[in-house]
Each structure stands twice: as structure tokens, then as C-alpha cells.
Amino acid sequence: MNELVTGDAVVLGLRPARLPSRALALAIDLVVVVTVFVLVSIGLGIAAVSLDEAAVAAIGVAAFLLVLVGGPVAVETLSHGRSLGKLACGLRVVRDDGGPIRFRHALVRGAMGMVEILMTFGVVACVASLASARGRRLGDVFAGTLVVRERVPAGRSAAVPPPPPWLAGRFAQLDLSAVPDGLWLAIRQYLTRMHQLDPEVGRTISERLGGELVALTGAPAPHGVPAAAYLAGVVGERQARDARRVFTAVPPGGFAPPGTPFPPVTPGGSGTVVAPAVAAAPVPAAAPAQVAVPVPAVAPVPAVGPATAVGTYTTGFAPPG
Numbered sequence: 001m002n003e004l005v006t007g008d009a010v011v012l013g014l015r016p017a018r019l020p021s022r023a024l025a026l027a028i029d030l031v032v033v034v035t036v037f038v039l040v041s042i043g044l045g046i047a048a049v050s051l052d053e054a055a056v057a058a059i060g061v062a063a064f065l066l067v068l069v070g071g072p073v074a075v076e077t078l079s080h081g082r083s084l085g086k087l088a089c090g091l092r093v094v095r096d097d098g099g100p101i102r103f104r105h106a107l108v109r110g111a112m113g114m115v116e117i118l119m120t121f122g123v124v125a126c127v128a129s130l131a132s133a134r135g136r137r138l139g140d141v142f143a144g145t146l147v148v149r150e151r152v153p154a155g156r157s158a159a160v161p162p163p164p165p166w167l168a169g170r171f172a173q174l175d176l177s178a179v180p181d182g183l184w185l186a187i188r189q190y191l192t193r194m195h196q197l198d199p200e201v202g203r204t205i206s207e208r209l210g211g212e213l214v215a216l217t218g219a220p221a222p223h224g225v226p227a228a229a230y231l232a233g234v235v236g237e238r239q240a241r242d243a244r245r246v247f248t249a250v251p252p253g254g255f256a257p258p259g260t261p262f263p264p265v266t267p268g269g270s271g272t273v274v275a276p277a278v279a280a281a282p283v284p285a286a287a288p289a290q291v292a293v294p295v296p297a298v299a300p301v302p303a304v305g306p307a308t309a310v311g312t313y314t315t316g317f318a319p320p321g
Contacts, residue, residue, distance in 0.1 A: 016134040017091045017147040019126065026117070028085030029072065037067040068118065073110040077103045081145075090151030096144050105143045112139035160191050163236035164229050170222060171237040178216045184238070187213070187231050194228060206231060 040063050048056050075083050080100040081093030093101050093109070116124035116138050125137040134146060187209050194202050206227035213234060214221055221230045 025085035
């Protein structure tokens, strides 16, 4: 996946933010920054009562630059492009190559933002964002940054195209255990968006990914097969193996197939499984035999039938005779 973050393939995963979402994030940030500036100004005004007008003016300018310019720069630097407003709107500032911004990027954006947002009330920033194909304002152009959307609906992701029919089963013996998950993800991203790329750029990316896959599997690609078709065939083989592994795996609990009768369990809760038998009539509980009481002879107790397979039933009385 690191190879796909840099280079030509970076455009695959970046969705530029448009003016409405950026304006909402900026409004949230301005409310927070202005609130902090007012509180700081009140505190400095109370503390600088005994100072002269020049000192008060200098403190005011320093507070303005520190809060309205230095504050957003520090926040974007420490949060890697996520201010409070951008975090609420699901936006983030990244470099043109997709990497996180650094202090110099945030500083250029903050310095230009003071001119195109604060001094012109956002008019210059709106015009520049509307004129840019990727919605960038002047601060983004000079800093080499881009505001992208991080929260993208999952339903809009495209499925991986199936492999060509004439490649079905060609990679059944291929060893895919050494291929990392990052490379699989990069291949899937390429296959889902290869029709959106320039043909020459797409061919370069497919050949690079195919070369990495060949190096990890240790088997050369079939002669005459395009790199994109080779990638689709290998991904299709991996998906088929995953499907077979899921549907043929035995659950760890050892569940029996549907329709298999469960054998009965011995009475008393011992959990010993015995052979299946016909259910016997319920037998009354045996009376305690602590004291021997003379009683007249009684008729023999009939056999209980199949329940004797479970165990010998004891009544507590001596047999007659």
C-alpha cells in the first residue's frame, strides 16, 4: 500500500473536497478562533491597563497573529491536517502526493489564508476554489496541498472485475502465501479504477504491480497475457480460495449436520451419553431406605422396559421370598 500512496496511483484514493463542505469547515474554525481571540484580548486588556497605548497596540497585533494565524498553523501541524471544522465535516489537508502535511505546508496555508480569507472576507478563496478543478484555494496551490474527503460512503466503492474466462484455473497451483495484504489492496484499488486512468498510466501501474506479484509468487506470468488480466486472474484465484476455505471449514464447536438426532443423556445430570432407546414411562422417585419397616409381601414390580439400559432401578425393598 505504501507504493500506491506515492506516485501516479495516488489519485486513486483521493476525493477532493468541494466548496460547500470546505466553507462549512472554515465557518466552524472561524467561530472557534474568533472566540479564543476575544477571550485572549479581554484578558490582555485587563492585564495591560497600566501600559501605554503603543504597548497595548503591540500586544494586540501579537495576539492577532498568534491566535488567528499561529493557532490554525499549530493545529494543522499537530493534527496532520485535521482542524476542528475539518474533523467535524470529514475533511483533511494532505500533500499533493497523498502524504500528511508538515509545518511548512501549514505555515504557507496560514499565511495565505490571512490574505485570501481574513482580509478579503473569503472572496478570493471562494473564487480560487471555484476556478480550480480540485477545489484548491491559493494557499493550497502555493503550499502544494489538497483538501480531501475522508468519510466516503461505502456503497460507492466499485467491485473488483471478474477475471477473463480464458484465465479460469490457470493459477490454481500458484503459491500466494508470501503476498502481503498491502499489495492485495493496491491491486484491488487498481482493478476497480483502471478504466478511470489514462491508458499509458494504467499500463505502467499494472506492469509495476504485476512485477511485484511475480517476484513474490516466484512464478512468471503467462506469456502474452496483459498485466491487467494477469492481476485480475490472480485476484480471482485468491477470492475462490477464500470462498472454498469458508464453505468447507469445520466449525470449532463440532456441530453435527442438520437432521442428525441427538442421543439421550442419563438421568441425574451426569452427562454420560448412552445408546438411543425408546422413551420409557416416568418412574416415581425412590423412597429413602434409612429405617427398615416390616411390610407385607407385595406383588413383584414389573420390569421397566427399555429404561433398564440406562441403569438398574432400585426401590429400597427386599424382593419377596
